[in-house]
Amino acid sequence: MPSSDQKPPFPAPNSTLPFWRTQPDKLDDYRSTEELPAECDIVIIGAGYAGASVAYHLLDGNPSPPSIVMLEARQACSGATGRNGGHLKPSLYASVTNMTPKYGREAAEELAKFEMAHVSAIKRLMEKENIDCDFHITRSFDVFLTESQNEKVKRDYDALNQAGVISVLDVHYTSGDKAERLVESAKRHFDGYMQRHFRGWEDSRAYTDRVWSGVMGYSSDNLPHVGHVPGKPGLLIIAGFTGHGMPQIFLSAKGIAQMIREGKSFEGTGVPRLYQTTQKRLDSKENAPLAAIGREINLGQVRL
Ligand SMILES: Cc1cc2nc3c(=O)[nH]c(=O)nc-3n(C[C@H](O)[C@H](O)[C@H](O)COP(=O)(O)OP(=O)(O)OC[C@H]3O[C@@H](n4cnc5c(N)ncnc54)[C@H](O)[C@@H]3O)c2cc1C
Structure with a gap:
């Protein structure tokens, strides 16, 4: 104090x-x-x-x-x-993997389920309160840049699947050329984003003007x-x-x-x-x- x-x-x-x-x-x-x-x-x-x-x-x-x-x-x-970045992104496998050794699988799975429940809870809130906030449900990617990291994640992912952990049912693993292609297409995602997505912005030359x-x-x-x-x-x-x-x-x-x-x-x-x-x-x-x-x-x- x-x-x-x-x-x-x-x-x-x-x-x-x-x-x-x-x-x-x-x-x-x-x-x-x-x-x-x-x-x-x-x-x-x-x-x-x-x-x-x-x-x-x-x-x-x-x-x-x-x-x-x-x-x-x-x-x-x-x-x-x-x-905030604004990403309401439940951690569906990392939290289970990281927390299981210390706290056991059941307690770790609770974390993933609770986070997943937020997606529909916040959707319902937006609808109920008529909140204008560009809420948009989509898919997301976690990208692992080194082979050792990739191998560990794949091992963990397979183990969770084998154990029937519900939160990973909707998680998909991709590697090799297919993953490279996904990264390639996401790399320049925000270049000209406004021009591509908003009518009337095509010639706007919109660019990043605020970093915080x-x-x-x-x-x-x-x-x-x-x-x-x-x-x-x-x-x-x-x-x-x-x-x-x-x-x-x-x-x-x-x-x-x-x-x-x-x-x-x-x-x-x-x-x-x-x-x-x-x-x-x-x-x-x-x-x-x-x-x-x-x-x-x-x-x-x-x-x-
Ligand atoms: C750059 C950045 C990006 C992020 N991106 C994401 C993301 O994409 N996805 C995600 O899940 N999370 C993200 N987070 C984390 C997320 O924003 C926080 O977990 C969340 O906003 C925390 O909310 P809070 O109300 O606990 O804290 P805060 O929003 O920090 O609110 C605490 C408030 O308490 C006030 N306060 C503190 N002490 C006192 C006091 N003694 N008296 C009176 N007022 C006080 C502060 O001024 C503040 O307004 C991000 C965080 C940052 C910083």
């Missing part, structure tokens, strides 16, 4: 302006009251994807909505959420923290999404709201058991993200 004469290190005063925030909504800097209310039922700290999703689930279809104060250090969605950066926060075991904070009655956490919050946050927030609204236990919410925050996880000295980078350096496989 900085002393009172020191400025807090965050938020950074000179952050870059992401494209998503070039035309801010009226909620961007919205302040509902001059003074903070003296009391309320719930305080939400942070108005990003997590905070907004918790507020949504607390209020959605609630006949007796609680009073909520939402506090935001900067502007709505000015953090990771507003700097953002900080990704990693938890020490690469898993989110969700639920009641041990030893702090009345305090819940939904954080630590490790650069991958799009297919994890919305239904985690639903779980948090169920815990508050209905007094459900964490186990009753359907949020993966590995997301539950515990004293053991909070105390752990593990640094899984750095360890993973170390492994990749050894294999000569660092990706950006």
